[in-house]
Amino acid sequence: MAKSGFVSSITRQSEDFPGWYNDVVRKAELADYSPVRGCMIIRPYGYALWESMRDELDRHIKRTGHSNVYFPLFVPRSLLEKEAEHVEGFNPQVAWVTHAGGEELNEWLAIRPTSETLIAEVVKDWVQSYRDLPLLMNLWNNVVRWELRTRLFLRTAEFLWQEAHTFHATEEEAAEEVEIGLEAYRAVAEDWLAIPVVKGRKSENETFPGAVYTHAIEALMRDGKALQAGTSHMLGTNFARAAGIEFLDRDNQRKNPYGTSWGFSTRMVGATIMAHGDDFGLVLPPNVAPLQLVIVPIFRTEEERVAVAGSIDRLERELMDRGAFVPGVAGASDGSSRRPGGLGGSTGDGVPGLGASAAGVRYRVDWREESPGFKFNHWELRGVPFRLEIGPRDVAAGQGVLVKRVDRSKEQVPLDALVSQLPDRLQAYQRDLFQRALDFRAAKTHHVDSYDEFKRVLDAQGGFLMAHWCGDGDCEKRINAETGATIRVIPFDSTQESGRCVLDGARSTRRALFARAY
RNA sequence: CGGGGCGUGGCGCAGCGGCAGCGCACGUGCUUUGGGAGCACGAGGUUGCGGGUUCGAAUCCCGCCGCCCCGACCA
CATH class of the missing domain: 3.30.110.30 (C-terminal domain of ProRS)
Structure with missing residues (x-):
């Protein structure tokens, strides 16, 4: 297959896994380097992956009673330094703002590496009684940790994440909360991203600075290396004591509340890439795939083009009747879905919400003026679960060739039955991908x-x-x-x-x- | 922060004192289209920055900056 003109091939996994990873991230247009060292630019296709897992996790977080809030980017130096172990753990990674308004600041401001200290400082005014507890908050934000060695998605100086912060009257309740957070992560990793994880406790050496203990989920990548996929910390009363949070309990005693915090970051985009991808590029679970089906028309003559377009028109009408939609992402923002004289598969601007339970199939028709072979490779690199090829022979037979990305198996399917089968096929694909990852882990x-x-x-x-x-x-x-x-x-x-x-x-x-x- | 490497069109590179080039990508046209199409024409550059040597510097020298890779720390 390596004929001349085969230019944008990617490094083989077996030869150089980090090289493969980098190629996939760049060539599938997930992310780019930025003018700032260690920081990344997340491109539409990559951001769509993050949005999908973010939204799914947000549903879990809200379902378990947490409210989203926002706290500022800056943390005064004195606050960051209130909890001794915490400062020691984070100090080397903190970026400081020393000047503003043209003058040196009286007190340096840390760009948050995480928000425990800032939150504790404010919460001390909010919590007076056991009736004010539990306090269940979550924030979606960016944090900065000045990493010396960075890798796209896996470790960047700035990253996007969610940090939940909760306060409880009793240690038992806080301990339950630690598991609620961890279970949300397990659910997103396994049920949404099809990545099996092991839940467990971190050793003391690996415990979050300032925490009593840390629980985590751990996943296995296809090169046999592990990736921490989410952490949930029991903070005990450490931060509460440092900030002076006290509440009057039922027994009329003043007490420090027990805290927890848990986080899940854009690193999981990297995990999804490395847990499923192969030598042809990304392999995406249907739940997160920005596109679940791509339709590639094949024709030579104008007559054939019209026939194929007619076939695809009927298919699109049926898809739209079932609530399908055409994402405005996927590395084909040049209007791959538009063509003269058809339904137009209007691309629209912006990114549609992904993954709502009642949503239809996310699809796109690739009418670009490229060869079919080019399109096959283009969408395989991007991990689209299903490709449907429709050519003159298919039109005559009322069928299409359906290709599964994960094993690139081809199957001839009657077009009149396809659309009604797609939801089941996507679900099966999701299950199979998870099973494949489970089998891989068992073998390793x-x-x-x-x-x-x-x-x-x-x-x-x-x-x-x-x-x-x-x-x-x-x-x-x-x-x-x-x-x-x-x-x-x-x-x-x-x-x-x-x-x-x-x-x-x-x-x-x-x-x-x-x-x-x- | 230690070791190594590299900075030349968007990307990958060549050129190593004498007109800044090649491949890919990009634009236009024609022919193509079931696994990364072909031909023709075209557009695109302050050679990372600053200084020096020289008649002449992408090329040699000095300094700076940046990035990548490998190790110790981290979601």
């Missing part, structure tokens, strides 16, 4: 019982290693230094099992999940 998850085996398996194929760990932080650091693997989580569902730490042989009661990670 290994129980290892000695340090030699640990290192051998890690080097041979990466993946998730379930190994006994004594619980000692120094042991963990040494394993990391010697193998590059870290404890991703101590999984909640790992069964009690007596064993011995792979490093020092000390007694252990359960296995931790180790992996090399992003």
Whole structure:
């Protein structure tokens, strides 16, 4: 297939995974570098992916009783420094505003790396009684963490995310809240993005600065490396005490409320790319795919063009009757859906809402003046789940050739039945993609019982290693230094099992999940 | 922040003292169209920035800036 004119090929996954990732992000037009070091420009197709997961998560957040709020971008230095561990953890990554209005500021302003301190400061005025609790807030915003090494979506100096902040009268209730946040992340990752995740607790070394403990979901990428996909923190009373938040409880005692915070970022766009993509580019789960179906007309003569257009017109009418719509994104803003004398598949401006449960199929007809082969590759690179080819032969037979992106299998389908089948086909595709990821993870998850085996398996194929760990932080650091693997989580569902730490042989009661990670 | 590499049309590169070029992409036209089409014509540049050497600098020298890759820290 590598004939002359084959120009925009992408690096093969097996040759150079990071190179493949970069090619996909750039060539599928998800994102670009910016004039500012470490920052990224998210392009329409990439932003549509973020909007889809953002909106789905927002529904979970609201369904569980949280309200969206907004807090400012700037955090006064004195506030950021109120919680000792927190400052220490974040200081190296904070960007400061030192001048404004042409003068040096009396007090530097941090550009928020996260908002715990600012929120605690304000909440102390809002919470007086146990009747004011729980306080369940969420903010969608951007944060800045001055990273030394950045990668598009996975780690950028500025990123978009959601940070939930809640306050509770009791520790038990706060602990439940930590799980509510984590469950929302699991649901979005698995049910929406088709990425299986492992829920668990972070080791002390990996706990959020200022938190009592951190729970997280961990996902496996196709190169065998792990990616933290969302974290939920039990803050205890740490930030409340630092800010002086107190409430009068039922027993007439003044107490500090228990806090939680949890976050989910644009990193998940990177996770979606790396969890499903292949050598042809993106493979998108239908739920997040900005386009679920692309129709490619094929013809030679004017006569054939008219016949094919007639066939596609009928199909479009049927699609529109069922609530289909044509996203104004997808790397074909040049009007690929417009053509003379047809329905016009008006592109409209802006991006339609994605993923509403009753929504119809998101589709586009590619009438651009390019060869069919070019279009096949163009849309495969962009991960569109289904492609329908309609040519003269198909028109004569009243059918089309339906191609599934995930395995590029082709099937001849009667056009009169296709539209009614599409919702089911998309659902099946979503399920199959999740199952494929589950199978992949199962094949890449290994129980290892000695340090030699640990290192051998890690080097041979990466993946998730379930190994006994004594619980000692120094042991963990040494394993990391010697193998590059870290404890991703101590999984909640790992069964009690007596064993011995792979490093020092000390007694252990359960296995931790180790992996090399992003 | 340490090590390495690179800055030349939108992208990828060549040119290494003597007229700034090639491929792709882009525009127009014709022929094409079931797996990245062909031909013709065309448009596009302060060679990262500043200084120096020279009759002459993309090219040699000095300084600066930026970016990428690899390592320690991180959603």
